[in-house]
Amino acid sequence: MAPTLYDEKPEVGDLIEIFRGSYQHWAVYIGDGFVVHLAPPSEVPGAGANSMMSVFCEKAVVKREELWDVVGTHQWQINNGLDKKYEPRSAHVIAREARSVVGQELPYCVFRGNCEHFATELRYGKAESRQARKAGEYVMAAGVATVVGLGFVALAGALFGGGKKEKDNKQ
Structure with a gap:
């Protein structure tokens, strides 16, 4: 089991930040041990340097997977850091909308439409990526x-x- 940085249990609607070394992958917790995330083809827990190939992807698939399968051996944390800036939507709405897009192929751009944009849009109704901005x-x-x-x-x-x-x- 991958270690968390904090001893917290995620709640429905929480944003999960997974530390992949040179970047972070983001997912939304939807309950019962599952997350929904936007995954370019190279986004797998053990991809290492190959996951940086997502920079060149134009499409990604929305997946519903077990949290531990997405985290792999990496550290992760609950990161609802934009709660001070935006009002989170209700957990029910977040989970419903996350489930409704599972299986869809979406445009992917590291700077304008990455996994963090996807996750923050589900939680807040606003797509934002602090790592893309940095x-x-x-x-x-x-x-x-x-x-x-x-x-x-x-x-x-x-x-x-x-x-x-x-x-x-x-x-």
């Missing part, structure tokens, strides 16, 4: 750093590289 901020910062770095290279070239041309033109 990844987007990282990508944006890396892009800005690249542009700034290229700007410095261009500036250095203009300041220090032009002298040789002037010297060649004078000869």
